[in-house]
Amino acid sequence: MKFRALAxxxxxxxxxxxxxxxxxxxxxxxxxxxxxxxxxxxxxxxxGLWREADENERKLANSPLLIRDEKLNxxxxxxxxxxxxxxxxxxxxxYLVRFPVxxxxxxxxxxxxxxxxxxxxxxxEAELGAVLGHEFGHFEKRxxxxxxxxxxxxxxxxxxxxxxxxxxGTQGAYGSFDNLQLSVLGGLARFGRDxxxxxxxIGLGYLNGSTLRPGAASRVWRxxxxxxxxxxxxxxLRKPDxxxxxxxxxxxxDGERADYLFALAAPDGDTRDDGAxxxxxxxxxxxxxxxxxxxxxxxxxxxxxxxxxxxxxxWTAPLWRAxxxxxxxxxxxxxLMNAADYYGKAVxxxxxxxxxxxxxxxxxxxxxxxxxxxxxxxxxxxxxxDAPDATMISMLVQKDAK
Amino acid sequence: MRANRIHVLPIALAxxxxxxxxxxxxxxxxxxxxxAKIADSPLTVTPARDWNxxxxxxxxNTETWTLDGEELNDVTFFAGIEPGKPLIREVSxxxxxxxxxxxxxxxxxxxxxxxxxxxxxxxIATFNVTGAKPxxxxxxEGIRFTFEYIDNDALPRRGEGRxxxxxxxxxxxxxxxxxxxxxxxxxxDFHTLSDSAQLNQxx
Numbered sequence: 001m002k003f004r005a006l007a008x009x010x011x012x013x014x015x016x017x018x019x020x021x022x023x024x025x026x027x028x029x030x031x032x033x034x035x036x037x038x039x040x041x042x043x044x045x046x047x048g049l050w051r052e053a054d055e056n057e058r059k060l061a062n063s064p065l066l067i068r069d070e071k072l073n074x075x076x077x078x079x080x081x082x083x084x085x086x087x088x089x090x091x092x093x094x095y096l097v098r099f100p101v102x103x104x105x106x107x108x109x110x111x112x113x114x115x116x117x118x119x120x121x122x123x124x125e126a127e128l129g130a131v132l133g134h135e136f137g138h139f140e141k142r143x144x145x146x147x148x149x150x151x152x153x154x155x156x157x158x159x160x161x162x163x164x165x166x167x168x169g170t171q172g173a174y175g176s177f178d179n180l181q182l183s184v185l186g187g188l189a190r191f192g193r194d195x196x197x198x199x200x201x202i203g204l205g206y207l208n209g210s211t212l213r214p215g216a217a218s219r220v221w222r223x224x225x226x227x228x229x230x231x232x233x234x235x236x237l238r239k240p241d242x243x244x245x246x247x248x249x250x251x252x253x254d255g256e257r258a259d260y261l262f263a264l265a266a267p268d269g270d271t272r273d274d275g276a277x278x279x280x281x282x283x284x285x286x287x288x289x290x291x292x293x294x295x296x297x298x299x300x301x302x303x304x305x306x307x308x309x310x311x312x313x314x315w316t317a318p319l320w321r322a323x324x325x326x327x328x329x330x331x332x333x334x335x336l337m338n339a340a341d342y343y344g345k346a347v348x349x350x351x352x353x354x355x356x357x358x359x360x361x362x363x364x365x366x367x368x369x370x371x372x373x374x375x376x377x378x379x380x381x382x383x384x385x386d387a388p389d390a391t392m393i394s395m396l397v398q399k400d401a402k
Numbered sequence: 403m404r405a406n407r408i409h410v411l412p413i414a415l416a417x418x419x420x421x422x423x424x425x426x427x428x429x430x431x432x433x434x435x436x437x438a439k440i441a442d443s444p445l446t447v448t449p450a451r452d453w454n455x456x457x458x459x460x461x462x463n464t465e466t467w468t469l470d471g472e473e474l475n476d477v478t479f480f481a482g483i484e485p486g487k488p489l490i491r492e493v494s495x496x497x498x499x500x501x502x503x504x505x506x507x508x509x510x511x512x513x514x515x516x517x518x519x520x521x522x523x524x525x526i527a528t529f530n531v532t533g534a535k536p537x538x539x540x541x542x543e544g545i546r547f548t549f550e551y552i553d554n555d556a557l558p559r560r561g562e563g564r565x566x567x568x569x570x571x572x573x574x575x576x577x578x579x580x581x582x583x584x585x586x587x588x589x590x591d592f593h594t595l596s597d598s599a600q601l602n603q604x605x
Binding site for chain 1: 501511521534535536
């Protein structure tokens with residue numbers, strides 16, 4: 001019985017400290033409190049965490065994976081400043097990491113990592129600002145420290161309980177220990193989810209008070225859900241359940257987030273600018289690269305979804321080319337016919353795009369239209385005489401000519 | 403009941419460790435000047451110096467050799483990849499499929515296949531094919547290509563591959579090593595080794 005009480009106590013302690021959990025049902029998120037200014041770590045735990053974060057930031061700053069394009073970096077910073085305000089964003093260093101996964105993160109010392117997979121997926125400055133604002137919310141509320149303390153409290157409790165259990169040595173004690181362990185670990189996971197909800201609330205508060213459209217936050221998650229559905233259906237997997245929360249899940253379910261973020265957005269914000277045009281212009285130089293990174297992950301459904309979504313505002317040569325690459329990469333006969341068609345459209349829009357000519361040539365070649373294929377490959381060679389595979393391609397052209 | 407359950411884990415662990423170390427011991431040695439058959443295929447190489455062969459194979463019909471260690475310099479032989487098959491074993495056919503070699507794959511597309519396999523298999527974004535030119539391999543028309551990539555350990559690596567098609571199957575040798583020190587030091591050994599590769603004509 002003693003242990004059952006302990007278990008209950010543990011569950012309450014851990015979950016209780018998460019009582020700040022929000023109830024984001026009806027009201028739009030309140031505007032943020034005035035910014036308190038630059039913050040310095042206090043107490044041994046926080047100072048330690050900051051030191052670790054400083055160390056990791058030093059490594060990150062020298063990483064070969066960083067995208068160092070000044071223009072793009074400046075734009076992402078501007079998006080953060082537009083979302084959270086200039087005073088707040090001055091405390092953050094942003095690092096763009098070339099990693100084809102949807103994610104961004106923030107450490108206690110103000111290091112923000114933004115993955116290229118996120119930049120590929122958001123459609124507007126407001127959507128980018130929503131994700132970055134959420135991350136800033138974690139930072140401003142010092143969530144890492146709270147999580148660290150909660151984890152320590154929980155694991156301390158488990159260690160003591162393990163000692164007491166082995167001293168008692170009865171079957172009942174072991175049973176209680178199992179319950180306690182589940183309560184503590186489940187409580188920690190729930191604590192993490194509550195922190196995510198709090199960061200969502202704060203992030204939306206920034207957006208509501210900004211010049212950007214707050215409804216964008218919900219759109220991010222809706223698009224992600226649609227992409228995952230497209231990916232799963234192409235792979236013949238069961239449709240994922242976006243409302244179910246696993247016991248140890250670190251984040252709230254995507255469906256739940258999309259819903260409450262929608263409710264948190266200020267209703268009068270819908271008329272505001274979402275900065276989609278600015279975003280498209282800023283991302284344009286990198287879009288072919290990020291698309292290529294995504295396509296080569298071999299997630300056909302997800303990649304096709306991303307490309308067609310990007311094309312909603314109009315197909316461009318790089319988008320047709322990307323779709324051609326995607327289909328040629330899968331390589332079924334029907335895919336090759338489609339690929340040739342897509343490359344053809346890319347070439348029609350921009351005949352000077354060498355990769356599209358190459359793809360067109362290879363796809364035609366493989367579907368038996370060698371004369372046309374050869375002509376396209378020759379155009380590729382004249383557009384990029386110094387291409388890394390120039391000799392290989394010219395051999396293909398000449399061989400066919402014999 | 404409870405006590406039994408507690409003891410099961412260490413036994414399972416010990417068994418696992420036993421099997422793992424047994425696997426590790428099976429790394430073997432490929433002495434110089436002795437022709438070695440690759441993955442029971444018609445492909446043979448005659449090393450000019452001693453090499454290590456790793457017991458772990460990345461896929462069917464493959465064999466990995468190294469001089470200093472797997473992540474420091476490794477040569478992976480792909481000895482007859484059939485159409486419709488990926489280069490390396492898929493972790494999950496459904497959830498994480500890899501690009502496939504197909505009947506229609508052209509030699510010039512082989513670097514793209516290697517790139518796709520590396521990227522999808524390792525979840526990395528930085529991979530560039532830096533060169534590709536026609537070159538004989540196994541006495542046939544083949545391709546020699548070079549590439550660079552950054553693995554998840556953030557260490558820039560460089561690599562070279564040589565491939566040829568024979569009887570509709572893909573034969574390839576791919577070398578990869580960190581740019582720092584190892585690539586330049588051992589690329590020559592890869593050239594000598596891959597030059598010695600032959601395809602047994604009797605099969």
